[in-house]
Amino acid sequence: MRIYENFEINDNNNRTITIGDFDGVHIGHTKLIEKTIDISQKTGTLSCALTFKFNTANIMSNKIKYLCTVQEKIILFEQTGIDELYIIEFNEDIRKKTSLDFIQNVLVDRLNVKNLVLGDDAKLGSDRLAIDSIKKVCDLTGVNLYCLSQIQYNNKRITSSYIRSMIIDGVVGDELREFLGRDYSFVGEVVHGNSFGKILGFPTANIVIDSSLVVPKYGVYYATCQIDDKIFNAGINIGDKPSVDNSYFGLEAFLLDFDDDIYGKKIKINLKKFIRPEEKFDSIEKLKEQISKDIENIRKLL
DSSP states (O other), X not given: OEEESSSOOOSOOOEEEEESOOTTOOHHHHHHHHHHHHHHHHHTOEEEEEEESSOGGGGSOOOXXXXXXXXXXXXXXXXXXXXXXXXXXXXXXXXXXXXXXXXXXXXXXXXXXXXXXXXXXXXXXXXXXXXXXXXXXXHHHTOEEEEEOOOEETTEEOOHHHHHHHXXXXXXXXXXXXXXXXXXXXXXXXXXXXXXXXXXXXXXXXXXXXXXXXXXXXXXXXXXXXXXXXXXXXXXXXXXXXXXXXXXXXXXXXXXXXXXXXXXXXXXXXXXXXXXXXXXXXXXXXXXXXXHHHHHHHHHXX
């Protein structure tokens, strides 16, 4: 897969392209990408996706949290088999372009786009044209428009915003995979904490995660952790640690049957199941008892 950060392409290749934020590259997105690749193969064109480094809704504010980082998005696109990925800064120049300006002067004149693949809820340009109006612009500019109906599961439209709401509500595992297409995961570095877990008899890895990502519902989860090329089962606590003095937000992983030194290592966490919400305990003994129960419950899942 070739990756471009601008539209300065000097070749004569014709292209089939799909456009969107593609946050999370979820099942709905992969259907668009699969359709793009299918049309490109039938028309002898390059299959392409155009996305943005940051969610287009965040151009005026920074309120939306992401389902994946930019680097993770690139990896997910690589796995689809698409030929080219345009990952563009959503700057003022792009934001001000009307649909006609964007399709004619960017897609057609610069990228030689012959086919455009969009979802039926797509909006394009500063004029925010809906799909019927986009079709008229495509007819004017000689671009073939292909429109896909939104993918649903259990009568719910598969969208990034709905997936974010699921994660915020603590919905992970099988139910989330039906929408996202995989476990919700994040990668972070193991850092030194206050060693409180070790004092309790449950040494944990304190992990710093990207602050731009969606934070799951506070509580305890069963997860798998990947360190280098090995996978370990773990109990994960996400939250403010209300039972601890000077509490603060953090993510801690207690890796089952594991005692190696992993400070400074990158660790990938895949959330599998929500165990219980965050609680404040009256005493350290009650906290230790609950942690033991949590670990016992997680082992029952293995």
